[in-house]
Amino acid sequence: MIRLDHLSKLYSGRAVVEDVSLTVETGQIAALVGTSGSGKTTLLRMINRLVEPTKGRVWIGDTDAAKIEPHLLRRRIGYAIQGHGLFPHRTVGENIAIVPRLLGWREAEISARIDELMQLFDLDPAVYRDRLPHALSGGQQQRVGVARALAARPELLLMDEPFGALDPVIRAKAQDDLRAIQRQLGTTLVIVTHDMEEAIQLGDRIAVMDKGRLLQFAPPSEILTAPATPFVEALVGAAERPFRLLSLSTVDALREPGEAPGTPINPDTSLREALALCLWEGRAALPVSGGGIVTLAALQARAEGASR
């Protein structure tokens, strides 16, 4: 669990972050969303004290972050950023090994951990371990960056626009992988993004920030259906709202008994994709593999939730 308690940051009297309090439960993902200059990155950097708070406290579990030496605190917290920040003069393996080495792990343990993480991130250690970062693709570099952040098994992982430099296709895959790995490891994750789509896809809760203030901190469905301020509503995007709402659930949630022609779709498909399929193929219902159907009418009803 991580708790931000009335956190503020002032630069020469001007508040960049103003009185933000929020709690992220263990194993949950909190997405900090806002336009540039909203203070979301500053808020994130106050958690691992890359920025020292002017006021307020950060609690990580039962520990007051201000009571630990900054570099010792940071070794307990994973950190991954846009453009990955890999050390260009160190191999992939050496990059991943940095924090375990700082913590004084035994070499055999470090080596095993490197292989384990590389496999987890779908990078063959035999091929990539001894390569330098510049010999990797953007997507691979980004995965190594996250693997490095997770190397010492931190309970908390901070990410600042980690997918910002990736193209849309790789980006979607990276988001899915991150979500899966986060669920598997049970890591608490705070991620900064300017992309509401990404926040909705990844976040268990979304914190919307503007001008240093926290406007709303709520699950995605609530952000979509009950935006706290006009700014949040604008950020969600009225035109996108029904689709985003649909993207939160899978076909399984709307499955009803019945028969429909055509190839059955996977129950894990998002409602948004199901709607797209109905519209594209001009059908009123789609069969779901494992029995049952999902109907266009049901999809419509679910999407209308947002506009009411």
Next chain:
Amino acid sequence: MRFALPPLSALSPTGLLFAATGAIGLWLPLVQFKPNRIVAGQGVDLIAALPGPAGWAVALGMAAILALGLAAGRGLGLRLGLAVLGLGLSLFALGLAARGLMPEGNRMARVSPAAGFWLQFLAFALMATDALARLRPGIRTRAAILAGAVAAGTGVLASGWLDRTSVMIEYAARAEMFSRSLWQHLLLAFGSLGLAFIVGLPLGIAIFMARPLRKPVLTLLNMLQTIPSLALFGIMIPIFGWVAAHVPGAADLGVAGIGPFPALMALFLYALLPVVSNTWVGLSSVSPAVRDAALGIGMTPAQVLRQVELPLALPVVLAAVRIVLVQNIGLAVIAGLIGGGGFGSFVFQGLNQTAMDLILLGALPTIFLALVAGIGLDLVIETLSRQKHRSTP
């Protein structure tokens, strides 16, 4: 024999340049014959300088090499071989001329290399360099070539073939002083480099970390750099003379107005700007994302500096080593003016006595040292940056 002129496109442009240079060299006097070491001599051309038909043979041989170099399509290895042969021929001709022209028993007369020799030598040296550059040899090969060239140069001098040329006669009279000057010269160049690093590296790190320091420090060093070298060496004399006279113990440490100490200090001051500014530039060029990530995953600022920033700045810092070393090998000549020793002693003695050969005795090894240091350091820098990319597929 009939010559058919090749079409213009078949001519190598660089070959044309080398041939023109070499041709002028063949036409100008090969050596100067002087009744003694300080009077102006009389030029003797290649044909006349060598005994009997040797002059013609050498001239034709050189002309043939230059002509072969004209054709664009020749193999680079062949070109290199021809150029080395040309270099050998010009040295052979110089030695033979000196042997033939020096009257027996006359210890006053001198035979000096003249414009003809220098231009021939230059033409073949350029030809060799050009062929080498196009061959793109690997680092090891280049290191071997450098070592080979140094060994060949030393071998030619040690063989005694050139012993009767004027510069070597000057050398024979001062062999002991020459080796002392060599060590002094190296000490001045490398010592000032070492000092510049001991002071400049921390200073570069300091202006990188403490922004407000940057401008004043770089401005001061820039100003130092603009002082003409003669003037800077001159300024050292009263300053350190005063220090030696008034600061107790300073004189015992070697501080003096003239001699190696002020020379070392002047060279050190010149070396400071490249070292400090390259350290700063190298450190500043480290990507902010890398620095941010390094701190963010829990490195202390000292660890970031040592393990990340300095290693990444290394190529730029090494570039400073190259600049400083080559610059200081040249500038160290001026140390001769204030009694600092080194090859400059010969140069300034030669200037005083209007003895060109003595000036050359100081200038030629200086050029040689600077060339070897420059090429050698290029190889080191390249090796290091290769290592950095060793795992590139």
